[in-house]
Amino acid sequence: MIDLRSDTVTRPTEAMWDAMRNASLGDDTLEGDATVQALEQEAATLLGKEDALFVCSGTMGNAIATLVHACHGGEAVLDQEAHMANSEGGGVSRLAGLFCRTIPSHRGEMNLEVLSDAIRSGYSRYGEPTAMVAIETSHNAAGGCVQSLDYLAQVASVAHERGAAVHLDGARLFNAAVALGIDARDIAQHGDSVTFCLSKGLSAPMGSILLGSREFIERARTFRRTIGGGLRQAGIMAAAGLVALRTMPARLAEDHRRTLLLWERLRNSALVEAGQYPPQTNILRLAVPSGKAENHVRQLALHGIAIRASGPCALRLVVHRHIDDAAIDAVSHAFEALAGCDR
Structure with missing residues (x-):
């Protein structure tokens, strides 16, 4: 069978299997796991962020990011075709309690004028402040389209001017970076928080990484436990993730x-x-x-x-x-x- 349903169907490489067999077995929710810590540190360094958190899936990473950004309630602004809006809406609304506002988009890029009008900088008779703006790249529903760095910078500028955080849903972040011919950190710099998947084109068996400031990740660790994402012998999966991060983007x-x-x-x-x-x-x-x-x-x-x-x-x-x-x-x-x- 030639399986084109998703890039999540990939099998681990032999190097990943070897790494998994020899991985450390610390408890990541107690004393920590050395392999998980190595993966988090390497991912943070690679993407130019202060800290990172290993999570079970991209959906979990996005949900945790939304919980952190939603500390004061309010609204989340996403493009109308975003995976977070159409397939992960429970994380935005039911878990984080944010009202989800969707903006028309073309090939994964929201209309910036409409976006600017949609972001609330404070309370009004019409709604609460915007807590976060989410961007997806590469964009699944748009056929893997990649937003330009100029667009990402403009979205971040508009959001930050109004006091809203920017979350970058980069499930296939490295695909986007390769398509643009740049380093992944050049994309990640435009997000206050970023997720990317190890289990898609990078071929790891499971796992994603959530990145942000040290303060952001400290709070994210608490929310990971809250939603049942505390990991025990996670070094087995993190070992495959390290191999994926080091060898597969190229x-x-x-x-x-x-x-x-x-x-x-x-x-x-x-x-x-x-x-x-x-x-x-x-x-x-x-x-x-x-x-x-x-x-x-x-x-x-x-x-x-x-x-x-x-x-x-x-x-x-x-x-x-x-x-x-x-x-x-x-x-x-x-x-x-x-x-x-x-x-």
């Missing part, structure tokens, strides 16, 4: 190249509309006739291709390190075969 350009190749193969297919814009990273979204998405998923499975539907009229394919050039050829041929049967 190869992400291969995934981007193959995603672009797949887009070039499929954009003129009678079966799909591959979109006006070529993919920037490792996510490819394909528009299909309304109601056809699930049928295409089932038909492609018969060819040994696993993908996901994004609603009734779109498909999502995610390239990762287990997808080589031969797999791209096989997927292209499967789409051609399915298009021939669909005529």
Whole structure:
């Protein structure tokens, strides 16, 4: 099976397995774990932040960040297609108690004028102050689009002028950095807090990192325990995360190249509309006739291709390190075969 459902399906590398077998086994909620501490310190240094926290998932990291930023209540501003708004809303509203305001966006970038008007700097008859503004890069729903550094700087400037914090949901932060040809810290500098996943394109079996100031992470540790994220022998997973952080970002350009190749193969297919814009990273979204998405998923499975539907009229394919050039050829041929049967 060629599995393009997500880059979370990757398996650990042999180096990760070796590191896991030899990892320390301290209790991260008691005396601490040396491997977890090494991972947190290395991540903080790499991204130019004062401190970091190892968490179970990106969703947990985003939820904890929201809890920290929501100390005085208020509102959270996100783009209308953001993963935090559409798939993690419980963390924003039910856990943190923030009213979620969504802003129209294009290719993952919010309209800055609308954003500026939406951010409240204080209490009014219409609502409470804005506690945080969240940005997502690369942007999942926008097909892996990457926001420019200029856009990130403008969002941070607008938010900070009005006293709101900026949280950067960087689940695929290193994909974004590779696409822009810059260091990940150049993106991270625009967030008061940042998350990134070790378990997506970096191939670790689990885990994410939440970063920020020392004061922010001190409070985040308390909230991690509050929501059930206290970890015991976490060194096993952190060991794989260290290998992922040190070795995997450099190869992400291969995934981007193959995603672009797949887009070039499929954009003129009678079966799909591959979109006006070529993919920037490792996510490819394909528009299909309304109601056809699930049928295409089932038909492609018969060819040994696993993908996901994004609603009734779109498909999502995610390239990762287990997808080589031969797999791209096989997927292209499967789409051609399915298009021939669909005529």
